[in-house]
Amino acid sequence: MPRRDDIHTILLIGSGPIVIGQACEFDYSGTQACRVLREEGYRVVLVNSNPATIMTDPEFADATYVEPLDVETLRRVIENERPDALLPTLGGQTALNLTIELHEAGVLDEFGVELIGARIDAIQTAEDRRRFKAAMQEIGLSVPASGTAYTLEEAMEIAEQVGFPLIVRPSFILGGGGTGIAHDPDEFEGVASRGLAASPVSEILIERSVEGWKEYELEVMRDHADNVVVVCAIENVDAMGVHTGDSITVAPAQTLTDVEYQTMRDAAFACIRRIGVDTGGSNIQFAVNPIDGEMIVIEMNPRVSRSSALASKATGFPIAKIAAKLAVGYTLDEVRNDITRETPASFEPTIDYVVTKIPRWAFEKLPGTTPVLGTMMQSVGEVMAIGRTFLESLQKALRSLETGRMGLNCDPGEAPLDALDLEELVRASAVPTPDRLFEVEAALRKFASVERMHDVTGIDPWFLDQLLQLVEAREELSRIGFAGMSARDWRDAKQLGFADSQLAYLWGVAEAEVRAARTAAGVRVTYKTVDTCAAEFAARTPYHYGTYEDEDEVAPLTRPAVVILGSGPNRIGQGVEFDYCCVHAAFALSEAGYETVMVNCNPETVSTDYDTSDRLFFEPLTSEDVIAVCDALTAAGQVGGGRVEGVVVSLGGQTPLKLASLLADAGHGVLGTSPASIDLAEDRDRFNQLCERLGIPQPPGGIAATAEAAVEVASRIGYPVLVRPSYVLGGRAMEIVYDDTELRRAMGELTVTGSLGREGGLSAERPALVDRFLEDATEVDVDALRDSTGEVLIGGIMEHIEEAGVHSGDSACAIPPPTLDAGVLATIEAHTIALAGALEVVGLLNVQYAVRDRQVWIIEANPRASRTVPFVSKATGVPLAKIAARLMVGESLAELRANGYLREPASGGHVAVKEAVLPFQRFPQVDTILGPEMRSTGEVMGVDRSFGLAFVKSQAAAGNRLPEGGTVFLSLADRDKRLGLLAARRFVELGFALVATAGTAAMLESDGVPVSAVVAKVGEAEGVDAIDLIASGKVDLVINTPRGRGPRADGAHIRRASLQHGVACITTVAAGLAAAQGIEARLEHRPEARSLQEYHRDGQLRLGL
Amino acid sequence: MNREAAQLVLADGEVFEGYLAGARAESGVVAGEVVFNTALSGYQEIVTDPSYAGQIITFTYPHIGNYGVNVDDDESATPRLRGVVMRDLARRPSSWRATDGLDGFFRRNHVSALAGIDTRRLTRHLRDAGAIPGAFGTADAATLLAAARADGGTDGRDLANEVTTREPYLVGPADAPFYVVAYDFGIKTSILRQLVAAGCHVEVVPASTPAADVIAREPDGVFLSNGPGDPSAVDGAIRAVGDLLGEMPVFGICLGHQIMCLALGARTFKLRFGHHGANHPVRRIETGRVEITSQNHNYAVDAESLPEGSVVSHLNLNDGDIEGVQTPGRRCFSVQYHPEAGPGPHDARYLFGEFFDLMREAS
Ligand SMILES: Nc1ncnc2c1ncn2[C@@H]1O[C@H](COP(=O)(O)OP(=O)(O)O)[C@@H](O)[C@H]1O
């Protein structure tokens, strides 16, 4: 059946901010869906609160609502747009949950919106674990036996029926707290009672534990004619018990006989049919007992998922795109395979390489957490690598992670583990952690047997034997020695995925020497193609990966080409925003007639979609891999008459920027700002001199390699000071300290023996920076563009809500600046223009300032795209990254203005507020206060006619629902009390009752602000303490600002209780004031839902205020 | 890294360097027609499939042998292929089902293998050049080239006769609803298993069995098996099947399908590089549904040549080749692909049920 023409407008729900477990894979799937549906001639309405996504680009939908994802807002959107259908399966769990809520609220029926893709009943059967189990049993598939208990007696009964070992999961618990595995009745009693106590409703799910079994995932697609195909089978290297999102996974399945695989395929088909996913992709997880092959179904996700993004990138089969086509009526055989162009999509991809995915975690940024992996996902990003063999792909993936490791061994990172003895290594390997694979390798190198390592880790012996082969190869290479390497040896080593830097480490020679000797031996990387069919048909899409084989498949280059370097794995501090910029560059340069080439290793992203750029190299972003790509393209240019114009390094965050000078040294031109200017901005001393010369004030500061030197700097500049290592990102390890003792302690942690020693320690080359901390200053972020003629365009000035000291990535900010006066803005503009000129920026520049009492200090400048570029672009309608890309290839702002590419910003009627989204729900151990170390994983945007309304929306979108009335609980640090008074007054004026802790209450009352109750200190015998109060539901908003440090402080308990009981909690007074303003605005005007297209229309929006 | 260097030389002079695995060929040379198979799993079934007689099989998936071999997954008692080419042979298999490693299996069964070559380059070459003879081993390139050129390929050779059973034998319960005579042109165990599961008591007979001998057995139906090589060379069987068509229900798979079509008067031709894999989409015309199929053939039936009364029941969606034919008037049907799987998807197993139904209608 061809496309349906009884529907015209389709509503798509995005997945909202990037959070752990739901990242930019849904930008990828949503973007594909938007594209496809518009190509098919449908009107697409999109709702997503995340501005840092490609899908929310106004070009991708007919109406794009960057609005909070809740029923109320969606109802308004539906009312405005009257969609005929809703496609709920491409926006992750968020979209599915909202769809159920919309259904339950009767909204879908009221407006006659048809669900396409999956029906309510299918979603509910898949999502409700009990219904799902029953459904599976009905069709004869096994599931882990289980039961639900409310008392210990019930629990013991169920345990007896189910048998040991058991996994206990308390219901309604944050961050998987209270989950445990019990191996016998004694252990069980403890685990079950703890679980019952942990659950607020005293409910636990008791399930047979299949920890240690092999875990598999099948990505399956179905069309409405009931054609079903498997796109990809994924095998987890980490056994059951480690969440698939936290597991190293491999495609295709490696250790299943065809008989077993086909049984699993049959089961997957039975499952998708029984659940009734009408069309689209589903992910079905299985556990297989390694002893006897017993297979059970773990769960099914009736939607596109993280694994489907991986499967799409791993095979070249675009699941989301095809899911969208199937949802509007096509069958699989009616859809063409883009890659071969001659065969249909109704087939099962087959591959002739191995794909490895490795997650990336951020435990070091979340004090209080332990890096132990379990059944809850904790990783913040992932990389994928493709190689002809497992080991090649594994080592490529390890170096793609950018965690300092160049592969499995042979690098400085192996030293700490080498210091452990075998028994210690074996013991360490038994606990799943981010380091486990390295521990296993170290143990194998100390002659632990594959059997023993299998017993302690549950990792399949096939994988372990592969690791052992690498261990042996390392020995062999070290025996042969650098001088003894034959061409065949070089090839063998490279085929195992060894980077030149690993070999250099092994032999103690320079990497450049290794590279020179290797290439002299004629061993060079060759690029193969991802083609869905293992070369059975010719591929039309140049989607490549590097390997060491005979034949290279890079086609001649016939046009001028630009290489764009992506941003690698998502991590805190560097996420989807940078992917957005890279993708924009690809689009803009392609429009300008360039052949675009993307290099990246993050499978979740739009940039790694094979049709985002003209060529895609799925490769690690290390100097070796990137230079090799550039060399190959240069060679391809010599054949085809085309030419590599240069490399874009300034749009993918810090990852590609680091490579700038290495690329230049290798003879590859860097487009835009020169590597010399990039260095200048990064070099503390030279940058200081520059600012001085330009007359731009900086907070006083100095550098120090020892505690004593730091104390000396502090005595010169005065406390408080901000201390940080000079070589890290995202505010890593930054601390504000108020006296000598704290400063000495903070410096201690930065030394090799301190808690941050792993990250390099202190030395004269890597000193700490000690700056005067500007208290109560307003932070301002500026994104600007400069062209090669010297014209500077201020893209956006963002005023932060939280004061300086809260990392810019973690604070909310607004465009246009709500409080800065014209004079300050003019100073900021002037400084920015001067700096852009002095750095000879071509492209983007981000500058951060602190403003206090109308004085402006510069905090830092980055001659690259910043995290805020997409936000500014969505707020103003000016696509900064696209313009930047065009400037980098030599066009000027004037030219772009003349040809209509650069328009005036939309301004005059609306305010946009960005709010950060933090991962505290996942990590209840972590204190929720904000500081100079960035911890947010994502962001949302609220837009409306006033700052207040936009702020309220941003809070709602970030999951912080501000109350309309009720009681505010205030507990403030002394230094916050002055401003706190202002906030408190406003809440009282808005009709709120106030309660406060003793000190805060005294201050408020002394200034005549009524406090209805004084809350006792936590644990005090008398009176209701703060935690009881929050738990009782009598508080609607908590404003608690930190004083003192450490998790034992009262404040930490208050903040945790708010989190646990879902009470909105604000941790700075500035945000408290903004909240009051927002609540007030909301009482005057209902927030409206309005599309970006409307805001941007004609560059101006007149709301008739 | 001490492995014995070996190479593959194709008849057109293309050379691929790797190292020797499996058994050592006495002459140092293994020659045959080189084809590639794109299945991701099921190497044991593939290397024991008699349809590969005369061929050197190249696996496009790089890791082969990961789960070893076991006693249940053989498709025949001994491998009939000439040799195996792959990227990487697992040194340590891992599976609860494994009884040996693939390398051990190769040695026990005197199968020579070549590992470590750029199999993707080889596949792309075969895709463009077509399936051509080649030779691999430790011998020098000139010897290998000569051996490759001397290999006659499969055209015109009755390879089925080389792999068929010498004596008839029985499979399945004697009290099964139907008694079926199965022509063995190189029959796979999975087919027998499926026939038995569908309710057949099967007598497997040599490829040369005359029609009269079959008729004398009074079977409820006749099954024509898969097998190696050029169908037009199996002329005895084509004649025999010609005499059987219309007499009783007939079901053919792969070579059996080609033989049935030849017996109906159609022609066959050689495909450039054939279909060998487990992911080929086939449309069942009756329902419009797509089945993912297991395939292994170098020859196909020419659509133009199908006689009146025969209809195409299944079509390959990749290249439009005929995948199934029915002649309702003569109660016979056949498919080019492998509904028995082994290895591959189970999407088309219903065909064994249809054979059962046809026999029920006939009786
Ligand atoms: N019965 C079980 N025994 C042991 N581990 C389990 C069991 N069920 C699930 N797990 C582990 O927990 C992880 C998450 O469980 P899953 O049901 O897939 O939930 P989610 O919705 O978070 O993906 C799985 O990937 C698996 O490793």
Ligand SMILES: Nc1ncnc2c1ncn2[C@@H]1O[C@H](COP(=O)(O)OP(=O)(O)O)[C@@H](O)[C@H]1O
């Ligand atoms: N001197 C200072 N006074 C007050 N706050 C500061 C000062 N320097 C930095 N900060 C705060 O620390 C945060 C991180 O510092 P920054 O230099 O921007 O590091 P990063 O490179 O990690 O973004 C800033 O966003 C700002 O809030």
Ligand SMILES: [Mg+2]
């Ligand atoms: Mg799961």
Ligand SMILES: [Mg+2]
């Ligand atoms: Mg900053």
